[in-house]
Amino acid sequence: MSTEEKNQIPSSIKPSSIAMIRTLGGIAMISGFLVVLVYQITLPIITENRRIALENAVFKVIPDATSRVNFVLSPDTLIREDAITDDRDVQGEKIYAGYNKSGQLMGIALEAAAPGYQDVVRTLYGYSPKCMCIVGITVLQSTETPGLGDRIETDPEFLANFNALDARLNTDKTALIHSIETVRHGTKTAPWQIDAISGATVTSKAVGKGLNNSTQTLLPLLVKHLDVLSQSNQGGIK
Template sequence: MSVDVETHSQPQREPSTPLPVTPSWAMLRTLAGIATLSGLLVVMVYQFTQPIIAENERVLTERAVFEVLPGASSNVIFILDEHGISQVGEGRSGVRIFAGYRPDGSLRGIAFPAAARGYQDVIQFLFGYDPACACIIGSKVLRSTETPGLGDKIDNDPRFLANFDALDARLDPDGRALLNPITLVAQGTKTDPWQIDGISGSTISAQAMARALNEAAQRFLPIIQREQATLTQPTP
């Protein structure tokens, strides 16, 4: 008796088609083109937005000058460096300060910049100084990324801002440094006119503010006091 055995043959596979190989120089050329285009777009956006940003910063600083120098109706920019104070355009570089003038042309005070690291980033300030009383008469945060509702208290809390109504910034007898360093103390413990009464919930930002003010005042105020004659309102 014969037995039929069914045999199965394995189907033949179609020969695989090799994937196309992209030459490396072509990929490099494509990547270089994308990078060049991206860089060009970045440059174009920067060139377009830079004048707008600069103008916005100018307007904000202009407003801040009048906030930290109450009673001033006009201001003039000067350059301050280790050699003294000069008018803009005299070929010297340095820190830009702002002399504010009353309507009668008399000097109200000088606004000067300061900066220090806060909790998240560097905080930029503008402070107003009155040479007549040798005191700080205003403060303004120009740029900050501190936590809203906490770190921004240093710029909007009336009790804290009262520190800068007439904060003592007298110089020592030699006129080379502050007679008393400006320091931050715990809230409710202020005893001296050169101390900044702290603020709860914003300690790090307040510390940065006090540190920035003290360092800038130690550097700028001796020069400002010495060069007051330069700060008379220029004749148009």
């Protein structure tokens, strides 16, 4: 077939622009539908796995805890999660009380979050009413730079900051006596300070800011219910 003959192919059998657009549009619609479908199917699984991971982390941040009870803490009330019915709308912060084998309250686990270098850094920390200090921490979510920012999860010296980080309240029980702060590596001089990781100061400060914001807000509410928390060890989850 000559070039002239090729150029004489009837226009009726040439693919039109409209047909191509329709085809591409259809493919895009089907692809979008499949993405949404997969998201809807996997979302409950992902959500449940996150819930399980978070609740299991309670035993990591509260030393000697062997069982836990989940609560919802609001400015006015503290309610056991298993006492909340479907027809009861309860707003508040979810917290986790940890108990030892004898049923004694060993601490309460709470969440904290603040912007880091890449994204929000979410942590779970354990608060001990006995020493009025933070006694453990674990990272729930972080996308910080590998080898630098992600060292907040593994660096022994950094994690040692949270063996007994001062979180005492003032006499009015309305705020911390000393705000939790992150200081440059090697310059820590007070028990409420966090010694930053060298080369990951931004991420270290995100941890400190999250802890300070959370403790300043939640601890004044929490201390009002310590008697209830101490007596709520029956039916704890192991």
